[in-house]
Every structure is written in C-alpha cells, then in structure tokens.
Amino acid sequence: MPFGISPAPEKFQRRMDEALEGFIGVKVIHDDILIYGCENNDKDVKENHDKILIGIMDRCRQKGLKLNKDKRKLRLQEVSHLGHKITAEGLKTDSEKVKAITEMPVPEDRHAVQRLLGMVNNIQKFEPCLSEITDQLRQLLNENYFKWDPHVHGLSFDQIRNVLSNTLVLRYFDEQKYIRMLGACLLQEGQPVCYASRTFTSTKKNYAQIEKELPAVVFGMEKFETYVHIWKKIIVESDNKPFEIICWKVLLTASKLLQGMFLRRRKFKYVVVIKPGVDMYMAYFE
Structure with a gap:
C-alpha cells in the first residue's frame, strides 16, 4: 500500500x-x-x-x-492511552491532560480560548454539563473583538478547573449487560459509561420544549451509536408525558422539524418510559 x-x-x-x-x-x-x-x-x-x-x-x-x-x-495496574487512564476501577482522565488545563494561564486572545476548548473537549465524556459550562467561552470566538470578563468568562474557567479537581471515573461498557440512556448519558447498572452534551443554537433555543426533547434523544443515540447499535431495544427515560405521544406520531402529521428527527431515529429501536421529574436525577445534575 x-x-x-x-x-x-x-x-x-x-x-x-x-x-x-x-x-x-x-x-x-x-x-x-x-x-x-x-x-x-x-x-x-x-x-x-x-x-x-x-x-x-x-x-x-x-x-x-x-x-x-x-x-x-x-x-500494569493502570495504563495511560489516547489521553485517558485505563484502570481496574474504570476509565479516568489522564492526570497530565488535567494538569495542562488546571495550570493553564487565563486566555488572552481567541487562539488561547480555542486551545483551551480543544483541550477541554477531550474530557467531555466525563462531565454531563460541560457544554453549558463552556458556553460563555465559546461565545468569545464569535465576537468581533476579544474582551475577557473575569465575572463571566473567568467564572466558566474556574468551573472547568473545579470539575477537573474531582476524580472523574466512567465504567467500562459491557456488551452483555442491559443499558439505558438518560438525557445524553449512557448508563449500565446505574453507573455512567459516557456523557455527551452540546448547546442549542440561538434559533433552537426558541423551539417549544417538546421540539427540544426529540432532537436531544436523537443526538444521544447518534452520539452513542457505537454502543447502542448492538441492542434490539433502547430505554429512553423522560418526565414529559406528551413526549411519549409525539414519538409515535404519524410522520406526515408531524411538523417539518420533527419529520427530520423521525427519519434520523428510524434506525434505532427504542421505547419511552415516563418517570417523575424528581427521579430524573441526571437531568438536573450540575
């Protein structure tokens, strides 16, 4: 070759x-x-x-x-590989990668912010609310001029450091065990295998709540497709009763927005289970 x-x-x-x-x-x-x-x-x-x-x-x-x-x-009891630390307890963040972020000086220009976000992206699977934490930092990349506000952007930077100060551990995925998807979190036996998150665009923020939930489910399934494609049935938990009805609405009677989501989700087989909001602990995890 x-x-x-x-x-x-x-x-x-x-x-x-x-x-x-x-x-x-x-x-x-x-x-x-x-x-x-x-x-x-x-x-x-x-x-x-x-x-x-x-x-x-x-x-x-x-x-x-x-x-x-x-x-x-x-x-070896643990191995560092591809920016992660593989241990008997589970998958952890690499201490050298974490140190590079926690000891990074305050960004002074767009390039420094891009470098920070690129480094943080490597640990996205370990933190369920990472996109929300970094939202203000990403907005700096869209401004015509760079202005660092310590009360806004500095707070986001500190939150990232605080998250990394904790020991972040993900369990290993087992193809033989039952899985469920909660928000953008893949769980097995109540333990997280992987997190995923992203922010809505300014347009999508104006969607009705019911129009936000189905794209979130499709996003989670596509993000975790490597894991969930082997399963004949996926459990999606929601506290929104109308969402269960919307999921099985006839394609031609749905809005154009939902029609696109319906077509993308067709390759996945899943059922919706309604749970009380107080039991949806991961959805309110911060």
Whole structure:
C-alpha cells in the first residue's frame, strides 16, 4: 500500500483486527495491543492475563507480526492511552491532560480560548454539563473583538478547573449487560459509561420544549451509536408525558422539524418510559 494515502489507517486497523480476532480481553488500537485479565480476583486476573498474552504471542508468530520489545509493559495496574487512564476501577482522565488545563494561564486572545476548548473537549465524556459550562467561552470566538470578563468568562474557567479537581471515573461498557440512556448519558447498572452534551443554537433555543426533547434523544443515540447499535431495544427515560405521544406520531402529521428527527431515529429501536421529574436525577445534575 502506498505511504500516506487516506484509507491506510482504517485498512491497517481492519487487518490487525482480523489477525487477532477471537480473543477476549484484547483491544487493538492501530499499532497498540492492550491485554487485560477478565476474572474477579487478582490471582485469577493475572493467570487469565498471562494466558491471553501467550495466545497473542503465538498468533503474532503465525501471522508474521513483529512486536517491539522495548515498548512492552507487563502487568500494569493502570495504563495511560489516547489521553485517558485505563484502570481496574474504570476509565479516568489522564492526570497530565488535567494538569495542562488546571495550570493553564487565563486566555488572552481567541487562539488561547480555542486551545483551551480543544483541550477541554477531550474530557467531555466525563462531565454531563460541560457544554453549558463552556458556553460563555465559546461565545468569545464569535465576537468581533476579544474582551475577557473575569465575572463571566473567568467564572466558566474556574468551573472547568473545579470539575477537573474531582476524580472523574466512567465504567467500562459491557456488551452483555442491559443499558439505558438518560438525557445524553449512557448508563449500565446505574453507573455512567459516557456523557455527551452540546448547546442549542440561538434559533433552537426558541423551539417549544417538546421540539427540544426529540432532537436531544436523537443526538444521544447518534452520539452513542457505537454502543447502542448492538441492542434490539433502547430505554429512553423522560418526565414529559406528551413526549411519549409525539414519538409515535404519524410522520406526515408531524411538523417539518420533527419529520427530520423521525427519519434520523428510524434506525434505532427504542421505547419511552415516563418517570417523575424528581427521579430524573441526571437531568438536573450540575
């Protein structure tokens, strides 16, 4: 394959997946191979890890794959990879990435704000209200001139730092366990797997509440499609009774706005469960 062509990474990833398929406890991400034990106690985890490792080594010999022994790391309790820290407890933010944001000086121009927002975007999945927190900072990018207000933009910057001062942990997704989607949060057994959020445009802010809820559901499903596409039924929880009726409205009788949402959601199979607002704790999480 010629060097530098655009499909090369996807082709390489597919070849690696094919070469190492059939192993449980193995994740292949381009030229990195992550191996983890899949048992309930430390002793069994180590034995399971070593068994998988031996199997991977044998498979690499069969397929003619060469490994760099200088980059090998064995039996680690946690691994930093792609801006995240992989631990036994769950997925955490990388301390170096967090430190780069918390120790970042106050932005003095648009480029500094763009750099900050780019860094913050890497931890979006860990915080359900991140788009709301960064809304004022994003508005600085739309102004004709740059003016930092410590009582507005400085407050948003401080809120970001406060969020990162907490230990943010996401559980690992298990294809065998039941899932539910709450707002833009994917949950398994009551624990978050991933968060997602975004702000409404100035036009969408004027939508009726019922017209805001369906786009939010479609956004969540499309955002988490990697996870939910394997399930025949998705549970969407809402405290809005009319929303349940709107979801099953005949396409031709719906407004043009909702018609577009109906068409986008057709590839997903889901049911709406109505819950009291007081029980929708994630919707009011701040």
